[in-house]
Amino acid sequence: MPPALREFILHWGDLxxxxxxxxxxxxxxxxLYLSDRPLHAEEIATCxxxxxxxxxxxxKWLVGWRLIERVPVPGDRRDHFVAETDIWEMVxxxxxxRKEREIDPATAVLRRCxxxxxxxxxxxxxxxxRLEAMLDFMETTDRWYQQMVCLPKAKVFALLKMGSRVVNFLSAVKKSPGKRRSDAPDSAPTPSGRT
Known part of the structure; x- marks a missing residue:
């Protein structure tokens, strides 16, 4: 295995x-993410x-999380696997x-408390x-998550690439609600969405 791929795999394992x-x-x-073909369990174990x-x-764990899937390979009865390679889908x-296993149960407990x-x-x-503040945070985060997963991938990536322009826009709005300040950065989008 090339050193660059081995380093990535080892580091991903540490992460x-x-x-x-x-x-x-x-x-x-x-x-599996790096592989250009389906692999069977023996190959994975050896590699x-x-x-x-x-x-x-x-x-089994990865299939359960839908990060990999079984695929048929003509002429071979063994199970072969491929990874989801669309990074947005993986995320x-x-x-x-994680939300279903960790966040939703924690939010339910907070509501009861x-x-x-x-x-x-x-x-x-x-x-x-403090309980109410934590519940408010969890519910706000959940609403944000629900909004983000409904957006088309292209819009999410456009939002991510805006980076500091979003922060600058929010800072400008906070300083002067209802109108744009003259000292706001030129690259900050206006409330209408135009830059």
Whole structure:
């Protein structure tokens, strides 16, 4: 394997560990992402030096998260796998899975705690306010996420590429609501969306 590809796969595995994903899972996903053809489990195990049983479990996990899929290969009865290679789709699938497994349950607990805390005189004002603030943040983030996933990919990338212009626009609006300040940067878009 070329050193550049090996370095990417190893680093992706390390990143996976930091994100709470098994290192082998992340390495397999990286290998399949870089591969120009479908690979079967034995090839993956040999290439990465990972036990076949670990590869099998990791493949199930990746299929469950819809980051890879099984594909047929003519003349070969073994399962072969390919990775999702559209980066935006990968990010969406990871975000969706993490949201369902982590964010949604946490938000549900916060809603129950806010409701119960509001009815319980033993819960102090500060604790209630902090629970409400956290719930507001979670719900606002969820609404933003729902809006972003509904946008066409081209619009999301256009928004991302605007970068500092969005920040400059928001700063200009905050300084002078309702009209554009003369000292706002020229590159900041106006409320109508024109620059």
């Amino acid at each position: 996976g560990g930091q994100w709470g994903v098994n290192r082998s899972v992340a390495q397999i996903q990286a290998l 990465l030096g990972i036990a076949r049983s670990n590869v099998s479990n990791s493949l 969406l699938r990871i975000a969706e899975s 806010v409701r119960a805390g509001g009815e319980d005189p033993r819960v102090g004002k500060v604790a209630r306010q």
